[in-house]
Amino acid sequence: MTDKNWDNIDQATMAVWAGEEKTFLEGCAQVPIVNSVSYSHDDVDEWFEVATGKREGHIYSRNTNPTVDVFEEKMRVLEGAEAATSFSTGMAAISNALFTFLSPGQRVVSTKDTYGGTSVVFLEHLPRFGVDVSLVETTDMDAIEAEVDKGCDLLYLETPTNPTMKVLDLKRLIAYGKERGAIVIVDNTFATPINQNPLALGADLVVHSATKFLGGHSDAMGGILCGKEDLIKKAYSFREINGASLDANSAYLLLRGLKTLKLRVKQQNENALALAKYLEGHDKVEKVFYPGLENDPGHEIAKGQMRGFTGMLSFSLKGGFDSVRKFLPSVKYAHRAAHLGGVETILGPPRTASHVELTEEQRAALGIPESLIRCSVGIEDIDDIIADFEQAMKSL
Numbered sequence: 001m002t003d004k005n006w007d008n009i010d011q012a013t014m015a016v017w018a019g020e021e022k023t024f025l026e027g028c029a030q031v032p033i034v035n036s037v038s039y040s041h042d043d044v045d046e047w048f049e050v051a052t053g054k055r056e057g058h059i060y061s062r063n064t065n066p067t068v069d070v071f072e073e074k075m076r077v078l079e080g081a082e083a084a085t086s087f088s089t090g091m092a093a094i095s096n097a098l099f100t101f102l103s104p105g106q107r108v109v110s111t112k113d114t115y116g117g118t119s120v121v122f123l124e125h126l127p128r129f130g131v132d133v134s135l136v137e138t139t140d141m142d143a144i145e146a147e148v149d150k151g152c153d154l155l156y157l158e159t160p161t162n163p164t165m166k167v168l169d170l171k172r173l174i175a176y177g178k179e180r181g182a183i184v185i186v187d188n189t190f191a192t193p194i195n196q197n198p199l200a201l202g203a204d205l206v207v208h209s210a211t212k213f214l215g216g217h218s219d220a221m222g223g224i225l226c227g228k229e230d231l232i233k234k235a236y237s238f239r240e241i242n243g244a245s246l247d248a249n250s251a252y253l254l255l256r257g258l259k260t261l262k263l264r265v266k267q268q269n270e271n272a273l274a275l276a277k278y279l280e281g282h283d284k285v286e287k288v289f290y291p292g293l294e295n296d297p298g299h300e301i302a303k304g305q306m307r308g309f310t311g312m313l314s315f316s317l318k319g320g321f322d323s324v325r326k327f328l329p330s331v332k333y334a335h336r337a338a339h340l341g342g343v344e345t346i347l348g349p350p351r352t353a354s355h356v357e358l359t360e361e362q363r364a365a366l367g368i369p370e371s372l373i374r375c376s377v378g379i380e381d382i383d384d385i386i387a388d389f390e391q392a393m394k395s396l
């Protein structure tokens with residue numbers, strides 16, 4: 001197969017076919033798992049050309065690997081990027097991006113609600129290397145811009161946020177950061193490329209935990225960074241040396257998952273909206289956090305920048321954490337676990353999972369109620385999910 005033009009092709013088709021044009025040994029129709037650490041070159045001149053990037057090919061799998069290449073190409077096409085490079089986990093992708101593009105004396109601006117691991121990089125690790133970090137109130141766009149005005153080499157955004165589904169105005173903030181010379185990175189893990197493409201809104205780079213919706217089956221970890229070619233080259237050079245490379249076996253599982261990305265995400269968008277509406281009307285529920293609900297504070301902005309509102313939502317129960325204690329074990333068809341984005345419904349209270357290291361006061365400061373449950377809505381039949389929740393509510 002020859003190189004394709006993806007201009008008028010739907011993401012469902014991209015997810016199946018992008019990156020698949022390479023021919024593999026014996027013409028196998030599926031991408032093989034290439035479990036080879038190195039690649040032998042009988043001709044030393046050819047070896048030299050591959051090693052110096054003058055000819056296509058592979059040298060050593062910490063740098064590049066044929067299975068991993070296909071995963072990167074699929075994601076590059078799905079995010080509409082010039083280039084993409086992969087990592088062993090989402091956190092590897094995020095920390096590589098931050099450490100590639102920030103140097104001592106520089107300044108990064110982000111928000112208080114970033115993913116837990118990302119916050120730790122901002123609060124504990126970047127300062128050790130003399131990087132000035134400013135984390136702003138997540139929904140205060142004016143305050144974010146004011147911090148950018150004080151100096152900003154890198155603007156790091158994440159939307160919708162974990163776990164309270166706050167929405168940032170990407171177009172506005174990206175434009176503001178770019179005009180002032182910052183590199184703008186967006187964590188698009190919750191939205192997926194099906195619902196949101198930050199590069200099309202002007203961002204320089206988009207980062208994902210592939211562990212979540214991209215793989216979609218809760219059986220492989222990975223990360224991906226997509227964007228401008230010159231920036232991706234720099235991030236790749238740093239990753240190649242620090243070694244946080246994606247393994248071929250994981251890449252294969254992620255590739256297999258990616259083929260159904262649009263089907264899954266469409267179903268999860270629909271299921272989450274229906275579940276959010278059910279929960280909103282329930283007398284045992286205190287509050288529902290989902291940008292798909294018309295009265296949600298992020299609804300209007302989300303509508304402008306997202307094609308769907310994601311399969312993630314959270315809700316708080318009346319009666320404090322005691323209600324969570326009763327509700328969670330009563331749900332029949334859900335994992336009670338810390339991850340998200342799988343085909344199965346997954347429930348996790350931030351108090352015991354994502355935000356367990358914070359005190360009650362710190363959680364309150366982030367607007368996280370003690371009785372909050374984060375719900376990654378799966379692809380199960382929505383009537384079954386709602387019936388299951390309804391019987392579990394009876395335990396309260």
Ligand SMILES: *Cc1c(COP(=O)(O)O)cnc(C)c1O
Pocket residue numbers: 089090091092094115117158162187189190208209210211212221222223
């Ligand atoms: C899970 C997650 C990460 C980290 O990804 P890992 O693959 O677990 O390292 C980063 N950002 C968001 C929004 C996530 O949900």
